Amino acid sequence: MLISGLAVGAAGATGYGLWPKLGRYEETVAQQRTLLSTNPALSDLVGMAILAANGHNTQPWRFYLDEQRVQILPDFSRRTAVVDPDDHHLFVSLGCAAENLKVAATQHGFEPRLRFIDSHEPGLEISLDPNGIKTSPLYPAIPLRQSTRSVYDGAPISAEDLQRLKDAARQDGVSMLVFEDRADLETILEAVIAGNSAQMDDPAFISELLSWLRFSPDQALKTGDGLFTASSGNPVLPSWIGERMFKAFFTKQSENDKYRDHVRSSSGIAIFIGDEQTPEHWARVGQSFQRFALQATLLGIRTAHLNQAIEVPTVRTQFASWLGAGARRPDLVVRFGRAPTLPMSLRRPVSDVIIQRA
Ligand SMILES: Cc1cc2nc3c(=O)[nH]c(=O)nc-3n(C[C@H](O)[C@H](O)[C@H](O)COP(=O)(O)O)c2cc1C
Structure with a gap:
């Protein structure tokens, strides 16, 4: 009752309709999501990189800047050990950030070259050679891309747009399969529900997720990270109420019902598969996905993850065999x-993710 009361009471109060005025939250989002002016510093390019998708919005990265070189290194203090025990999502997230950085650097006259640093401290290194050519069609989408976790309109995507998405996702060492047939989507939904059910039965998963949820704009602004409820289409609440409501209403049944609606209203599902199971290939998957999502954004197409099917090892094995x-x-x-957009997610300040080395 509280949830629906709040949602209805707040309707129409913002451009998003369902949420009370987000005030300073929206101002901060607007500041963070502004395209760069000419001749940006490397730290400005980092500002574009960190707008990338990343698991649970933990922002598990650190950036080391050199003259014309950026290293994107893991921040293992931000790993999510339960949902991502082998740091797969963490390295995918680094790949997403690297791709944003490459796209932004290209727009600003650099030729980016990426290599994987395969040492005791693995990561990605992007060297930036000035070349004066300033075209990067995906660039305007960087601040506009979001994970839109809502019901979509169910209409098919044109063959032309689908081809653009496939072209954008092309990446050495990564394949992308696209499913649009309703029977296939139902099979994928079964795997999502199997994975979600296992996760909802796991207290460690719930407690890890809860630790990254941000129920109010103030709570989200304080940390600059995590999953702000409004960005998932859920109500904004004082954090102490939010935690209680979460425990009462976040159930296996309600989540599974939500995923049924989400899959059945989607135009299709893309599955990304790396050739190898290594951090380097996981980063490549991130690059491929990030370009897919940027291209989708330019076409007014929303994207959202349904990784439950691949996060639970037993479900993943069966799913891999079906695929x-x-x-x-x-x-x-x-x-x-x-679908319409939802409120954007926040990031930590750039200065928090840039590291100095001795
Ligand atoms: C490797 C990876 C795994 C993710 N898994 C999920 C997921 O299972 N469910 C979900 O809703 N979002 C998932 N996301 C999306 C992130 O939560 C999202 O990118 C992050 O909260 C930042 O929000 P934004 O994408 O709107 O900028 C994932 C993103 C990445 C890169």
Whole structure:
């Protein structure tokens, strides 16, 4: 009752309709999501990189800047050990950030070259050679892309748009399968529900998730990270009420019902599969996904993850066999379709993620 009362009471109060005025939250989002002016510093490019998708919005990265070189290194203090015990999502997230940085650097006259640093401290290194050519069609989408976790309109995507998405996702070492057939989507939904049910039965999963939820704009602003409820289409609440409501209303049944609506209203589902199960290939998957999502954004197509199907090992094995993935691991499950946007997620300040070295 409280949830529906708040939602109805707040309707129409903002451009988003369902949420009370988000005030300073929206101002901060607007500041963070502004395209760069000419001749940006490397730290400005980092500001674009960190707008990338990343698991639970933990922002598990650190950036080391050199003259014309950026290293994107893992921040293992931000790992999510329960949902991501082998740091798969963490390295996918680094790949997403690297791709945003490459796209932004290209727009600003650099030729980015990426290599994987395969040392005791693995990560990604992007060297930036000035070349004066300033075209990067995906660039305007960087601040506009979001994970839109809502019901979509269910309409099919044109063959032309689908081809653009496939072209954008093309990446050495990564395949993307696209499913639009309703029977296939139902099979994928079964895997999502199996994974979600296992996760909802796991107190460690719930407690890890809860630790990254942000129920109010103030709570989200304080940390600059995590999953702000409004960004998932849920009500804004004082954090102490939010935690109680979460425990009372976040059930296996309600979540599974939500995913049924989400899958059945989507135009299709894309599955990303790396050739190898290594951090380097996981980062490549991130690059491929990030370009897919940027291209989708330019076409007015929304995307959201349904990774439950690949996060629970037993479910993933069965799912991989249905996909015919052989020994490869399905890395990401992403639905797409059309829907209005939701409030954008926040990031920590750039200065918090840049590191100095001795
Ligand atoms: C590797 C990876 C895994 C993710 N898994 C999920 C997921 O299972 N469910 C979900 O709703 N979002 C998932 N996301 C989306 C993130 O939660 C999202 O990118 C983050 O909260 C930042 O929000 P934004 O994408 O709107 O900028 C995932 C993103 C990445 C990169």
